[in-house]
Amino acid sequence: MKRSGFVKIISTAVAAMLLMSLIFTGCSGNSDSLGVALITSAAGANDKGYNESAIKGLEKAKEEMGINYKVVESSDVPGSLTQLAEAGYKVIFSLEYNFDALIKGVGGNKSIAEQYPDTTFVIFNDNPNVNEDGTVINKNVISVIFDVHEASFLAGALSTLVNENAKTLFSDKDYNFTEGDKGRKIGFLGGTKSNGITVFSYGFAEGINYMAEQLNVKYTYLSDYNAGFSDPAAGSTKANTYYQDGANIVNAVAGAVGDGVDSKAKEVKKLSIEVDANKDENQPGHILTSVLKNTEVPVLEIVGKYKDNKLSEINGKALSYNLASGATGITDLSVMESKIAPEGKDKWNEIKSQLDSISKKIADGEIKVTNAQAGEAFDKTKLKNLSMPND
Numbered sequence: 359m360k361r362s363g364f365v366k367i368i369s370t371a372v373a374a375m376l377l378m379s380l381i382f383t384g385c386s387g388n389s390d391s392l393g394v395a396l397i398t399s400a401a402g403a404n405d406k407g408y409n410e411s412a413i414k415g416l417e418k419a420k421e422e423m424g425i426n427y428k429v430v431e432s433s434d435v436p437g438s439l440t441q442l443a444e445a446g447y448k449v450i451f452s453l454e455y456n457f458d459a460l461i462k463g464v465g466g467n468k469s470i471a472e473q474y475p476d477t478t479f480v481i482f483n484d485n486p487n488v489n490e491d492g493t494v495i496n497k498n499v500i501s502v503i504f505d506v507h508e509a510s511f512l513a514g515a516l517s518t519l520v521n522e523n524a525k526t527l528f529s530d531k532d533y534n535f536t537e538g539d540k541g542r543k544i545g546f547l548g549g550t551k552s553n554g555i556t557v558f559s560y561g562f563a564e565g566i567n568y569m570a571e572q573l574n575v576k577y578t579y580l581s582d583y584n585a586g587f588s589d590p591a592a593g594s595t596k597a598n599t600y601y602q603d604g605a606n607i608v609n610a611v612a613g614a615v616g617d618g619v620d621s622k623a624k625e626v627k628k629l630s631i632e633v634d635a636n637k638d639e640n641q642p643g644h645i646l647t648s649v650l651k652n653t654e655v656p657v658l659e660i661v662g663k664y665k666d667n668k669l670s671e672i673n674g675k676a677l678s679y680n681l682a683s684g685a686t687g688i689t690d691l692s693v694m695e696s697k698i699a700p701e702g703k704d705k706w707n708e709i710k711s712q713l714d715s716i717s718k719k720i721a722d723g724e725i726k727v728t729n730a731q732a733g734e735a736f737d738k739t740k741l742k743n744l745s746m747p748n749d
Contacts, residue, residue, distance in 0.1 A: 460479055553733075
């Protein structure tokens with residue numbers, strides 16, 4: 359054998375070993391006889407939200423069902439999916455927004471789902487596993503969709519209500535809100551422009567507009583969908599631009615970028631909105647609420663189906679989790695409530711009652727919120743009381 363060929367073989371073997379080392383970093387529990395694994399999104403296992411919530415679901419599955427699990431952090435999602443399926447894992451959750459290789463295949467290769475028909479792959483925040491005619495592409499892929507458009511609508515309505523009543527609700531020494539028309543601006547920072555992000559943004563915008571119509575006021579929506587997910591300093595800088603422009607509230611759907619927004623909100627004595635988990639305590643009194651995407655709920659449910667040999671009931675389906683499921687919604691607002699001035703308590707209770715009423719109207723279908731994850735088109739021209747110059 360020529361030396362160059364030998365070196366090439368050795369290099370390939372070393373690369374494979376390094377990949378395996380990367381993939382199995384973050385293993386939880388012992389050898390997993392039931393074959394459950396999870397690949398985190400780019401925000402990582404310790405994101406205090408989306409990923410941590412899913413891992414909490416796996417922890418509960420271990421405690422309640424005796425199921426061990428493996429957690430993977432990898433920049434190569436297709437490679438990780440392949441390696442885990444090849445290793446024998448039978449249920450693989452992937453929290454990253456990366457579907458092409460799994461669903462349709464890339465580079466002339468068969469899809470990963472087709473290559474491993476005995477493995478169930480679970481993806482989140484979109485349903486790419488359907489053809490244009492609505493038929494299922496891969497019967498071993500489950501799509502998990504959170505109705506965060508509904509929860510975001512509530513957060514938008516809350517934002518307008520709080521912004522319009524800030525002088526009554528808060529002490530001047532604790533907050534520094536921009537008043538009047540100059541303060542009728544609300545910001546939104548998205549990590550990227552994908553259905554998994556715009557589903558938050560469009561629902562949020564519609565909620566702002568809904569309440570602005572009720573109150574006969576006009577708002578401006580300041581948006582940026584290029585914030586990324588890992589740089590808090592960038593979030594702080596961008597949020598400050600919005601705050602200095604008059605916005606009193608900035609909503610961040612951008613992983614760790616949101617931490618920077620929260621810190622800036624505290625610094626300038628205004629408000630932010632968080633997502634995924636209840637992060638209201640991160641900057642008490644400066645995070646108005648968190649739009650919840652509780653990945654623990656579907657993870658626990660799907661693992662339970664697997665343990666009971668009932669995956670066939672949900673394989674190939676898109677599972678939708680609405681406000682009533684407990685997988686989405688907004689927080690109970692208790693942290694924010696502790697910061698309400700004594701003279702603002704009655705108004706605060708009135709606002710909470712209005713939110714309850716809106717939630718019921720959404721559940722009853724009286725209020726229809728655009729669901730970008732389901733492919734519904736968003737028409738900003740229908741928002742008569744909200745200008746969206748950057749969308």
